[in-house]
Amino acid sequence: MYSMFTSTIAAISTPHGKGGIAVIRVSGDEAIQICEKFVYPVSKKDLSSLPSNCAVPVNIMYENGILLDTGIVSVFRSPKSFTGEDTVEISCHGGIVVTQEVLSRALACGAVMAGPGEFTRRAFSSGKISLSQAEAIGNIIDAKSAGSIILSNRNAQGQLSKYTDKIYNEAKNVLSEVYAETDFPDEGLSSMSKEEMRERVEIIVHELESLISTYETGKAVVEGIPTVICGKPNTGKSTLLNLLCREDRAIVTDIAGTTRDVITESVVCGNVTLNISDTAGIRETADEVESEGVRRSLKQMEKSDLLICVFESVSYDENDEIILRKAKEMQNQGATVLIVINKIDLNDNPDETHFKDFSNIIKISTKNDSYYGTISEAINKLYMCEQLSDISSPVLTNARQKANAEKALNSAKGALTALKESSIDVAGTELEGVMTSLGELDGRQVGIEIVDDIFSRFCVGK
Ligand SMILES: Nc1nc2c(ncn2[C@@H]2O[C@H](COP(=O)(O)OP(=O)(O)OP(=O)(O)O)[C@@H](O)[C@H]2O)c(=O)[nH]1
Ligand SMILES: [Mg+2]
Structure with a gap:
């Protein structure tokens, strides 16, 4: 098959570290000839005589004829391979040194080291897959x-x-x-x-x-939503972060102004991924450190797509007004706002009239784990992610x-x-x-810089 790439590439395709087995992948016009120099089927047949898509036990040898390892080799002939080129996959024992030694043999025998995502890039360039598939x-x-x-x-x-x-x-x-x-x-x-x-x-x-x-669903599930937890001090923002992370990530105390800096985590909530930040409670304050925290909280609200605004069931004051004004401003600019009325264990019939400009409101107690489902359901509903199996269209x-x-x-x-x-x-x-x-x-007419950018995000070996 015609190949636009002249070199034959090799890389370790399994993660770096100790494991049961590792796979070294070699792809290109010379893949079989290169591997033939150091990989010998136990059956004594030549590697080049093997049919496509078959796997055979092999001895992997050092240059001086000493055994390096034993393993299994799979041969895929062009065009019936992932890259569309001749490809040899060598499965060997998964030690750090032995894997590196097998790769070194492939490089010494004529292969060049693959760049990040280069196997997938070759699959794209040879028309095996489209850019969105890659x-x-x-x-x-x-x-x-x-x-x-x-x-x-x-x-x-x-x-x-x-x-x-x-x-x-x-x-x-x-x-x-x-x-x-x-x-x-x-x-x-x-x-x-x-x-x-x-x-x-x-x-x-x-x-x-x-x-x-x-895209709203695709972004929520695959990329993650930039999310902020905001509210006046002591409403339970950090307790909510801990509930969503299912661990004690942030310090919780009954002292107003506990959180001073922005704490960011990536959490999976049902089908949605939240790139979520807990922030300092927003209020008028003379304390220099705290007011810097407040400034950062407001900035975080501006940067986020989802604002989880936390209020208390038992109190509503001018600090809550500041949050609501900001939330409304951000909602007008396209952000999604989820109003959380917290601490309903203290009052299960809170006044909701302040929140009439918002349509997504839940009442929970962040102290009580059983409310995890309520917040998870609300968030998944916002992004139409409750049942991904119901979505039949491409995303x-x-x-x-x-x-x-x-x-x-x-x-x-x-x-x-x-x-x-x-x-x-x-x-x-x-x-x-x-x-x-x-x-x-x-990808039919895509510029080279865009292709470079996409594949640079892949790991070496893929
Ligand atoms: N009764 C009750 N108390 C709660 C609930 N959730 C949190 N608390 C308590 O409220 C206090 C403040 O909780 P935090 O999570 O630290 O509140 P915060 O909003 O992060 O506070 P700052 O970081 O100071 O802005 C702690 O004593 C919590 O135990 C709840 O659902 N019910
Ligand atoms: Mg806090």
């Missing part, structure tokens, strides 16, 4: 929750690619009709009426809008994908307006824009 594979490796694996697997199986390919082809079909109309207006080549073109583009707009709406999982989908949507809307105004040339340009943005989303 990103999904990275997400599976980085997954912090079962939910993240479920969603990422859907994209890894190509669901997002199939969906964007379909829209791409729809845009292409309308575009060819537009070209027929603009380039040969008198020859009647276009079989589509303007009305039909408009209807087709309306469908594209609708499909892109529903794709973009999935956008990162900001890059969303930005490209939004660009495609803007172009599609532009095409629709142009068709309504009978500016058929402009409609053509806009439809080309739809195709370019979808091409960027899934």
Whole structure:
């Protein structure tokens, strides 16, 4: 098979450290010839005579004929391999030194060290996988929750690619009709009426809008939501952080002003990942250290997408007003606000009239573990993450994908307006824009810097 990469690469694909087995992966035109120099099947057959997709027991040898290790070798011939190239995977004993020695033999015999994500990059470059499939594979490796694996697997199986390919082809079909109309207006080549073109583009707009709406779920599950716990002193913010972390992460006392600095954690709550910060209680104060804490709390509120604002069931005062004003301001700018009325063990019928501008309100006692379910359910509901198995559509999982989908949507809307105004040339340009943005989303026309950036986030060996 034609390969655009001239070198054959090698790397340890299993994590660094002691384990039962380790895998060294070698990929490229010379993979089999290189491994043949130090890996010998126990059957005495040559490695190069083995059929594709088979695994055989082998002896792995030092240059001077001394045994380095015994193991199993799998041979995958191009194009039927992950990278699309000839690939040899050597499973050896998983000691730190023995693994490194096997890799050194591969390098000494002609392979070069693989860069981060280079195997996956080769799979992308040889057309085995799309860019969104490559990103999904990275997400599976980085997954912090079962939910993240479920969603990422859907994209890894190509669901997002199939969906964007379909829209791409729809845009292409309308575009060819537009070209027929603009380039040969008198020859009647276009079989589509303007009305039909408009209807087709309306469908594209609708499909892109529903794709973009999935990012809220994708972000919550895969990337995590920047979240702040805020409120006046002593309302139970740190107790709430500890409840969500299920450990005593932050100091809790009955002294108002216990938390002085911002404490940040990544916690999985049901299917949602929260990148959550506990903050100093917000109040008017003359204490210099505390007022710096308050300043940081307000800044954290501005930086967060989800504001969990904690109030007490037994008191409401001007400090709570400061929090609510800020929360309302942030809500107007697009943040999500969850109002938590805490300490309902002290008063189970608190006054809720102060919170009429907010629709997400829960009443709990953070001291009592049994309320974990109440807060988890509320948060998962906010991001439509209660039942991921119910979601059948593909899901956008990162900001890059969303930005490209939004660009495609803007172009599609532009095409629709142009068709309504009978500016058929402009409609053509806009439809080309739809195709370019979808091409960027899934890698058909993506720039090299973006590809570099995506694969640099992978580990070496993947
Ligand atoms: N009765 C009752 N007390 C609670 C509850 N949750 C927290 N507390 C108590 O409230 C006090 C303050 O709790 P913290 O979690 O430190 O409150 P905070 O909001 O982080 O306080 P600062 O860091 O000072 O702003 C502690 O004595 C907690 O034990 C609750 O649900 N019911
Ligand atoms: Mg605290």
